[in-house]
Amino acid sequence: MSATHEHSPGLVLQRFTPPLRLADFKLIAFDMDSTLINIECIDEIADAVGKKAEVAAITEATMRGEIKDFKESLTRRVALLEGVPVASLQQVYDQRLRLNPGAAELVAACKAAGLKVLLVSGGFTFFANRVKKRLGIDFARSNLLDEKDGLLTGRVVTQSWGDICDGAEKRRTLLEVASLIGATPEQCIAVGDGANDLPMMGAAGLSVAYHAKPRVREAAMVAINEGGLDRLLDVLR
Numbered sequence: 140m141s142a143t144h145e146h147s148p149g150l151v152l153q154r155f156t157p158p159l160r161l162a163d164f165k166l167i168a169f170d171m172d173s174t175l176i177n178i179e180c181i182d183e184i185a186d187a188v189g190k191k192a193e194v195a196a197i198t199e200a201t202m203r204g205e206i207k208d209f210k211e212s213l214t215r216r217v218a219l220l221e222g223v224p225v226a227s228l229q230q231v232y233d234q235r236l237r238l239n240p241g242a243a244e245l246v247a248a249c250k251a252a253g254l255k256v257l258l259v260s261g262g263f264t265f266f267a268n269r270v271k272k273r274l275g276i277d278f279a280r281s282n283l284l285d286e287k288d289g290l291l292t293g294r295v296v297t298q299s300w301g302d303i304c305d306g307a308e309k310r311r312t313l314l315e316v317a318s319l320i321g322a323t324p325e326q327c328i329a330v331g332d333g334a335n336d337l338p339m340m341g342a343a344g345l346s347v348a349y350h351a352k353p354r355v356r357e358a359a360m361v362a363i364n365e366g367g368l369d370r371l372l373d374v375l376r
Contacts, residue, residue: 149365150373151356159345161252161375165322168313168339169246170331171260171267171281173202174349175274175368177237180262181216184291187227190219202333203352209261209305209335213282213295221293225286228265236266238273239349241367246274248372254328257316259309261335280304280312310338330368331355347371 172179185194194216201212246256256274260267260281267281282304283296295302304312317327325344329336332351337358340346348359349368356362363370 147373149363150370151362151364152374153357153360153362155345155360155374158376159374161249161254161372163326164252164254164328164345164375165320165326166255166257166313166317167249167328167330168257168259168309168316168343169276170309170333170336171258171270172262173239173332174330174336175239175242175258175270176266177239178231178235180231180236180266181213181220183231183235184220184223184227185216187223187230188220194219201335204334204337204354210303213261213303213305217284217291217295218293220284220291223291225289225291228263228284232266232269236270238270239368241369243274244367244369245371246276248369250275255316255320255322257313259304259312259339261304261309261333278316280308306335306338309336310342313339313342330371 169175179198182191182195182198185191197212197216200206206212249256256276258267258271258276258279262281264281264283267279271279283298285292285294285296301308313327324342327343328345329340329343330347330349331340332349332355334354346359348356348362361374
């Protein structure tokens with residue numbers, strides 16, 4: 140394995156020697172918020188009730204790994220969304236959510252090389268399902284916001300797999316989908332930016348940090364610090 144070196148500006152390779160081929164892999168798993176898309180959806184929803192700063196501070200501390208318990212962090216933040224109109228979610232999607240640069244290109248290249256694509260998010264199904272459809276992603280798992288009478292209740296709904304998609308659930312989902320499609324963990328790529336992505340990144344054969352928090356950058360085999368997600372294609376032919 141190589142020592143850390145700059146492959147090209149803003150692309151750092153650690154414990155990783157290119158070239159590998161994209162076709163050597165069978166599954167790529169992406170985090171959503173701040174990885175595939177440009178925002179943290181929960182922070183923008185909170186803006187609808189004037190609580191963005193409060194929620195964003197908890198989000199940032201969680202992603203940096205300063206708040207260790209993702210479930211507790213998410214529960215605290217979702218509670219602050221009580222009373223937000225469900226219609227606000229569509230406004231966030233329409234007005235604020237953008238795909239990050241290179242997201243569509245990287246997903247398309249992975250699909251063309253025969254990989255399945257997984258979106259696994261500590262965010263919400265409202266956004267994850269729309270991003271999944273927009274990019275032609277194969278599988279998605281995320282948290283479901285409870286609602287009543289057109290308003291958010293401040294709780295998440297328990298789904299068949301559990302209640303909150305935290306770091307452990309992201310890792311479990313990656314391994315579950317890999318098993319489903321007949322892939323080994325070594326044939327998986329995991330892409331993320333926050334501390335809750337570290338368990339799935341640790342399980343994958345190739346871990347990629349995208350404009351990530353310092354702890355995540357240091358742990359990843361490839362760190363994309365400048366440019367778009369499709370910079371990964373500079374490493375994987």
